[in-house]
Amino acid sequence: MLGTESQPLKVAIIGAGPSGMYAADALFKSKKPVEIHAFDRLPTPYGLLRGGVAPDHQRMKSVSKYYDRVASNPLFSFFGNVTIGKDVTIEQLKDHYDAIVVTCGAESDRALNIPGETLAGSYAATEFVGWYNGHPDYQSRDFNLGAKSVAIIGQGNVAIDVTRILAKSQEELGTSDITAAAMAALKDSTIETIHLIGRRGPVQAAFTQLEIKELGELAECSVSVESRYLDLSPADQSELEGNNKAKKNVEILSGFPSDESNRKAKHIVVHFLKSPVEILGSDKVEGIVLEHNQLQGEPGAQKARSTGKTETLDVELVFRSVGYRGVALPGVPFDEKRCVVPNDKGRVLDGNSPVAGMYVGGWIKRGPSGVLGTNKPDSTESIACLLEDLDALQPAPKRDTCLITELKTNGSRVITFDDWEKINAEEIRRGESAGKPREKFTSLEAVIDFLDA
Ligand code: NAP
Secondary structure, three states: OOOOOOOOEEEEEEOOOHHHHHHHHHHHOOOOEEEEEEEEOOOOOOHHHHHHOOOOOOHHHHHHHHHHHHHOOOOEEEEEEEEEOEOEEEEEHHHHHHHHEEEEOOOOOOOOOOOOOOOEEEEEEEHHHHHHHHHHOOOOOOOOOOOOEEEEEEEOHHHHHHHHHHHHHHHHHOOOOHHHHHHHHHHOOOOEEEEOOOOOOOOOOOOOOHOOOOOOOOOEEEEEEEEEHHEEEEHHHHOOOOHHHHHHHHHHHHOOOOOOOOOOOOOEEEOOOOOEEEEEOOOEOEEEEEEEEEOOOOOOOOEEEEEEEEEEOOOOEEOOOEEOOOOOOOOOOEEOOOOOOEEEOOOOEOOOOOEOOOOOOOOHHHOOOOOHHHHHHHHHHHHHHHHHHHHHHOOOOOOOOOOOHHHHHOOOOOOOHHHHHHHHHHHHHHHHHHOOOOOOOOOHHHHHHHOOO
């Protein structure tokens, strides 16, 4: 039987980000004999902890110690630079592993679907985040930081991160692990005004209190929000009841000045009840048209509806920050509408039937919501299903042959956890001279050159 001393369960995890690491943790905590191979297309583990969490939020990054402990289990292996669907197929994984856990996250972004969105100067916030965090996919991007004004669409924590990175002084960014290239580009930035635009009101804003509070504490950037937005309707008042996050947000926003009279070198204007309808410009962004909204619906389910009034902001740069989007993995069922892998508590479904031995966790299971820690109960739930199904799982036909050896024989440069430990130590060493927590490798080639030197 699988999961016994004589036949340890062999599990492949696709994606060594937070949800993959929590899935591995839950498997080890079950005390069942298990061997885990975690694959990642990047040469480095921990996914959004490295490429998404803001470089100036180092405290949040300390959760890597938890993941390190999971990875230190001798029955855990990391195989980086392996793309499932390209280097290895799902069929191959099914042949070699008794169970597969898909934790590949949400790799793309949602679009606004408005005219002008593809103009030069209009970008997904996620691209900018990847760029300043050293994600290899985004290093060739050239954002127009020579702009004077920028519009950020959406008011989630990603929008706040982007706002803060654009607003911080070099000194403030100096202790972060933002890449040297991003630091240099931001040094030359001429941005003076950052418009942070939400389609609903302050009560419905997606950001959290610590994040919005930080915008009021910047060295060279002030913030304002027109006081009329804080004049709450009865529906908003009732929505506030029992909603601590919204209460705190409103309290913090109420403490912000209502105009720009005390503006610093840079200034953030927080707008509410405005939706973008068009990005203007012939070959590059020159402005954005915003439609004014009013809220309609029951408290807790209020939706933005246009009042018919519009305004135009002169901006040369637009970041849409309206959420991440999951991408289909070849060989794994996918719900095109919700952009997630269809599942029942983590058991992957094909139509109404569970796919034998296939599970899913994290953003590709539930959509792009929650903080890193939200993935722990999420992955634990999926692994509980796997453990419940253990008796019914069939041993993989090629479970006794090593897929990694096959991969290496075919010329793939697989990055192991030992390699990662060397990369990690070198990044920390390179950061030390600049007073930074680390200076990241930003390309696969640089990683390989270092490892082979
Ligand atoms: P998010 O929290 O879901 O926020 C998305 C924002 O986009 C909302 O303000 C939403 O407004 C708006 N939006 C969506 N569609 C829109 C449209 N068509 N037009 C205008 N606005 C639109 O997403 P996120 O910021 O990408 O963050 C993803 C997750 O990561 C969140 O759970 C977030 O908390 C987490 N995260 C956490 C941190 C942190 O802890 N510091 C940092 C970064 C990210 P509506 O509310 O009206 O839909």
